[in-house]
Amino acid sequence: MKNTLLFTYGFLILLTISTALISNLVTVSGLAVGLIMGLSMLKFFLVSFQFMELKKANSFWKGSLIFVLGVIVLVFISLK
Amino acid sequence: MDTLKINYKSIYYPPGGILMWIIIFLELITFGMAIVVFAFYASEQPELFHHSRMQLNSTFGAINTVFLLTSGFFMANAVHEFKENNLKKSSLYFKLTMLGGMFFLILKSVEYYHKIEAGITPETNVFFTFYWLLTAFHLVHVIMGLVILIWTNYGMMKKKSDTGVEDIEACAAFWHMCDLIWLLLFPVLYLIF
Numbered sequence: 001m002k003n004t005l006l007f008t009y010g011f012l013i014l015l016t017i018s019t020a021l022i023s024n025l026v027t028v029s030g031l032a033v034g035l036i037m038g039l040s041m042l043k044f045f046l047v048s049f050q051f052m053e054l055k056k057a058n059s060f061w062k063g064s065l066i067f068v069l070g071v072i073v074l075v076f077i078s079l080k
Numbered sequence: 081m082d083t084l085k086i087n088y089k090s091i092y093y094p095p096g097g098i099l100m101w102i103i104i105f106l107e108l109i110t111f112g113m114a115i116v117v118f119a120f121y122a123s124e125q126p127e128l129f130h131h132s133r134m135q136l137n138s139t140f141g142a143i144n145t146v147f148l149l150t151s152g153f154f155m156a157n158a159v160h161e162f163k164e165n166n167l168k169k170s171s172l173y174f175k176l177t178m179l180g181g182m183f184f185l186i187l188k189s190v191e192y193y194h195k196i197e198a199g200i201t202p203e204t205n206v207f208f209t210f211y212w213l214l215t216a217f218h219l220v221h222v223i224m225g226l227v228i229l230i231w232t233n234y235g236m237m238k239k240k241s242d243t244g245v246e247d248i249e250a251c252a253a254f255w256h257m258c259d260l261i262w263l264l265l266f267p268v269l270y271l272i273f
Binding site for chain 2 (some may be wrong): 001005006008009012013017019020021022023024026033037039043044047048050052053054056057058059060061064065068069072073075076079080
């Protein structure tokens with residue numbers, strides 16, 4: 001359990017650094033926006049499923065969270 | 081200490097409690113709608129949004145993300161230690177969680193100070209109206225989270241404590257919600273436009 005948390009934390013930090021690097025190194029195009037939002041979604045799910053232990057919850061809660069975040073990010077990217 | 085086994089697979093008992101998850105969804109939808117409206121305005125005034133975004137310090141934003149993720153990691157450990165009946169270790173992790181939150185507040189205050197010094201207020205333009213409203217609303221959540229952490233840690237360490245796993249998980253869920261909201265705000269405000 002503790003190792004899983006530590007691994008998740010390390011991965012989250014790596015993703016944060018990657019996101020910052022992408023935004024600084026790549027011209028913010030449609031692809032970069034998709035990449036940045038995709039990595040942010042991944043971080044979001046790592047925190048909710050691992051740190052908040054949503055992985056143990058009923059599928060309703062998992063599905064609802066994926067749906068709500070998916071809609072927000074999709075609408076955001078389509079407007080961008 | 082209450083060590084009642086919780087059936088997390090039941091729809092009524094997600095980790096943190098059903099009421100906390102209803103709050104989390106309401107918060108996500110509220111911030112999500114604001115982000116969508118923000119993107120709509122950005123599509124109408126792309127140059128203004130790009131120019132304004134370049135005035136934000138993305139390094140501050142990234143460091144604040146690390147602070148919140150680190151405090152979230154300590155929070156998850158605090159819950160784990162509490163379930164293992166290691167109250168002292170759990171309390172230590174609670175304090176480390178609070179420290180992460182305090183660092184976030186300090187850096188955010190420095191960022192706000194720089195903005196005010198540069199004359200950037202909510203009235204500057206529509207980008208900064210959203211920047212101030214969204215980050216300040218999030219900041220209120222972090223402050224509220226810190227109060228809940230202090231209170232829960234105090235209650236947990238009292239002699240004859242009646243703090244149970246559900247209380248600790250609810251407290252943790254609120255704190256992680258601050259992480260989740262920030263994980264949406266950081267790329268939208270600091271990186272994309």
